[in-house]
Amino acid sequence: xxxxxxxxxxxxxxxxxxxxxxxxxxxxxxxxxxxxxxxxxxxxxxxxxxxxxxxxxxxxxxxxxxxxxxxxxxxxxxxxxxxxxxxxxxxxxxxxxxxxxxxxxxxxxxxx
Amino acid sequence: xxxxxxxxxxxxxxxxxxxxxxxxxxxxxxxxxxxxxxxxxxxxxxxxxxxxxxxxxxxxxxxxxxxxxxxxxxxxxxxxxxxxxxxxxxxxxxxxxxxxxxxxxxxxxxxx
Numbered sequence: 001x002x003x004x005x006x007x008x009x010x011x012x013x014x015x016x017x018x019x020x021x022x023x024x025x026x027x028x029x030x031x032x033x034x035x036x037x038x039x040x041x042x043x044x045x046x047x048x049x050x051x052x053x054x055x056x057x058x059x060x061x062x063x064x065x066x067x068x069x070x071x072x073x074x075x076x077x078x079x080x081x082x083x084x085x086x087x088x089x090x091x092x093x094x095x096x097x098x099x100x101x102x103x104x105x106x107x108x109x110x111x112x
Numbered sequence: 113x114x115x116x117x118x119x120x121x122x123x124x125x126x127x128x129x130x131x132x133x134x135x136x137x138x139x140x141x142x143x144x145x146x147x148x149x150x151x152x153x154x155x156x157x158x159x160x161x162x163x164x165x166x167x168x169x170x171x172x173x174x175x176x177x178x179x180x181x182x183x184x185x186x187x188x189x190x191x192x193x194x195x196x197x198x199x200x201x202x203x204x205x206x207x208x209x210x211x212x213x214x215x216x217x218x219x220x221x222x223x224x
Contacts, residue, residue, distance in 0.1 A: 042202065042215045042217045042218055043155075043202070045212050045213070045214065045215075048211060088155065099157050099168045099170055100145070100157065100213070102147075102155040103154075104154045105155070
């Protein structure tokens with residue numbers, strides 16, 4: 001069974017600081033996604049990573065994928081308060097039907 | 113507006129009752145996915161349909177069922193409701209598997 005683990009699950013950081021969220025998964029997959037969810041809102045797609053070594057950047061967020069290590073990182077550069085949200089990674093599983101399994105989410109709070 | 117429409121936005125019902133949640137996918141998307149988000153279980157994959165056919169099943173209870181109609185909208189039926197079924201139910205759609213989803217705004221179900 002595919003397991004997707006994120007850490008940390010909760011992160012409180014100061015504005016201007018850098019930090020990395022980690023996403024490990026247990027089964028071979030070459031597709032990984034990052035989503036953002038604001039409290040009480042829907043999930044917004046941030047990044048789609050489709051191959052080993054993929055790196056994508058949008059503003060202060062950068063995501064990377066290492067399929068051999070089964071690891072993705074979401075790096076936050078010079079955090080601002082507006083980045084406060086819950087970040088989910090998700091991995092595709094293509095056995096037993098096609099499914100996307102989500103991690104538990106990392107709740108990020110950026111203090112002004 | 114993501115293009116994925118879910119109704120109703122909020123639903124309060126009593127234990128033992130049955131409810132139907134509705135989802136219209138983004139125009140052109142053939143796949144519909146249902147997810148349940150609760151505080152203790154995180155985001156759980158329930159079921160996927162592609163062009164009217166069930167494609168994958170996750171942790172969906174026997175009391176729950178879903179279908180996708182010829183016009184591609186989908187309904188999730190929840191019966192014999194229990195307090196523990198209280199959660200946010202998200203529908204998502206995609207054009208092709210493996211390229212991420214677009215999520216609807218969710219239906220918040222409260223069972224009292």
